[in-house]
Amino acid sequence: MSDKMKVLVVGGGGREHAMAWKLKQSPRVAQMFVAPGNGGTARDADLTNIEITDVRALREWAQAQGIALTVVGPEAPLAAGVVDEFRAHGLRIFGPTKAAAQLESSKAFSKAFMKRHGIPTAAYETFSDPAQAHAYVDQVGAPIVVKADGLAAGKGVVVAMTLAEAHEAIDFMLVDNTLGVAHNEGGARVVIESFLQGEEASFIVLCDGKTVTALATSQDHKRLLDADQGPNTGGMGAYSPAPVVTPEVHRRAMEEIILPTVRGMEKDGIPYTGFLYAGLMIEPSGAVKTLEFNCRMGDPETQPILMRLQSDLAEVLLAATEGRLSDLTLQWDDRVALGVVLAAHGYPLTPRKGDAITALPADRADAVVFHAGTAMKDGQVLTSGGRVLCATALGADVATAQQRAYELVAGVRFDGMQYRRDIGYRALKP
Ligand code: AMP
Numbered sequence: 001m002s003d004k005m006k007v008l009v010v011g012g013g014g015r016e017h018a019m020a021w022k023l024k025q026s027p028r029v030a031q032m033f034v035a036p037g038n039g040g041t042a043r044d045a046d047l048t049n050i051e052i053t054d055v056r057a058l059r060e061w062a063q064a065q066g067i068a069l070t071v072v073g074p075e076a077p078l079a080a081g082v083v084d085e086f087r088a089h090g091l092r093i094f095g096p097t098k099a100a101a102q103l104e105s106s107k108a109f110s111k112a113f114m115k116r117h118g119i120p121t122a123a124y125e126t127f128s129d130p131a132q133a134h135a136y137v138d139q140v141g142a143p144i145v146v147k148a149d150g151l152a153a154g155k156g157v158v159v160a161m162t163l164a165e166a167h168e169a170i171d172f173m174l175v176d177n178t179l180g181v182a183h184n185e186g187g188a189r190v191v192i193e194s195f196l197q198g199e200e201a202s203f204i205v206l207c208d209g210k211t212v213t214a215l216a217t218s219q220d221h222k223r224l225l226d227a228d229q230g231p232n233t234g235g236m237g238a239y240s241p242a243p244v245v246t247p248e249v250h251r252r253a254m255e256e257i258i259l260p261t262v263r264g265m266e267k268d269g270i271p272y273t274g275f276l277y278a279g280l281m282i283e284p285s286g287a288v289k290t291l292e293f294n295c296r297m298g299d300p301e302t303q304p305i306l307m308r309l310q311s312d313l314a315e316v317l318l319a320a321t322e323g324r325l326s327d328l329t330l331q332w333d334d335r336v337a338l339g340v341v342l343a344a345h346g347y348p349l350t351p352r353k354g355d356a357i358t359a360l361p362a363d364r365a366d367a368v369v370f371h372a373g374t375a376m377k378d379g380q381v382l383t384s385g386g387r388v389l390c391a392t393a394l395g396a397d398v399a400t401a402q403q404r405a406y407e408l409v410a411g412v413r414f415d416g417m418q419y420r421r422d423i424g425y426r427a428l429k430p
Pocket residue numbers: 122145147154157159193194195196197200222232279291292
């Protein structure tokens with residue numbers, strides 16, 4: 001067990017920076033690569049960025065390098081079959097196959113899967129004919145939720161409070177495709193589902209095909225502005241643990257959603273391996289429903305979750321790729337971790353790139369500014385995407401973690417920086 005490994009993280013966001021930051025601390029890791037990485041992973045002398053995104057070229061590179069373990073961050077390479085490609089050539093990789101990743105990449109697949117296996121979720125219908133979709137919305141009424149079938153980088157969901165908004169969403173998803181959704185086979189489809197009320201949480205587990213191990217609980221803040229106002233985003237901040245996930249909610253999420261999903265996938269001949277993320281809606285009645293599945297960790301949830309993980313992530317992922325998760329118990333820091341996303345000017349619709357990041361506080365073990373949309377150019381760190389950084393800190397309680405994360409934020413400078421001032425507010429409620 002003393003062999004040192006070369007390890008590869010696939011992706012280039014804040015989640016992948018946090019994964020690489022955690023993995024490089026493992027005594028099992030000899031060398032860490034990130035493909036393609038970002039400005040933060042480029043600046044770190046312990047990490048090496050690899051400018052390859054094509055799945056086959058990456059596999060060829062990994063073979064030539066002797067990469068012993070690969071972990072995949074984002075959905076796009078999973079949906080492109082990176083796990084299938086690596087496994088077909090005998091490489092060890094943690095993530096779901098392309099077929100299993102349909103739980104995220106196709107809303108039509110995941111909704112039909114949930115219906116078939118009795119997994120609680122909002123009632124829905126799927127349409128490819130716009131006229132039928134319009135008629136259905138008129139029949140059901142608002143509020144109603146319209147979702148594009150296909151990966152849309154978090155922009156394919158419209159929670160329509162009025163009928164007019166619902167009709168408009170159907171047109172831009174089915175008729176114009178102004179979102180640029182990567183359609184699944186069979187062309188453009190929408191899922192129209194009933195509106196659910198309650199509080200959301202992110203429920204993320206590791207799965208080795210048989211055993212499921214829950215990660216620490218977390219909650220994300222999806223709206224751009226304070227007090228959950230403004231447009232939906234990929235996530236403006238997150239913290240762990242999430243008090244809304246009470247032991248009872250945890251039990252119901254595992255027994256009613258996660259375990260039936262993993263068993264259902266096995267029954268359907270598509271065994272699930274990798275991270276599995278259920279977006280939960282916790283209804284006022286205490287019922288727990290599935291809003292969506294993601295076949296990966298959340299971003300920014302990963303940043304606070306991994307800051308609390310005390311176990312060796314390389315060991316955990318090795319066990320997960322060898323079907324040995326049942327041998328492990330994850331160890332967590334009792335403190336709260338909280339991350340505040342610093343987004344670019346114009347995010348989420350038209351993020352501006354190329355602003356110089358002129359101040360960045362130094363990392364400490366319990367306070368790190370993870371990079372996401374950044375790039376190194378001529379020795380300078382520039383913004384290069386919508387969500388730029390995630391200032392993440394540990395504290396004895398929510399208030400302390402929040403205060404320490406905002407102290408980090410105060411040390412960051414770039415033009416047009418946007419961030420929420422209230423990350424963690426739901427956990428601060430009396
Ligand atoms: P999704 O990508 O399916 O998780 O949807 C993105 C966001 O839209 C979720 O985080 C919720 O805030 C909201 N949403 C999705 N589905 C529903 C629903 N059925 N009822 C209410 N809100 C929803």
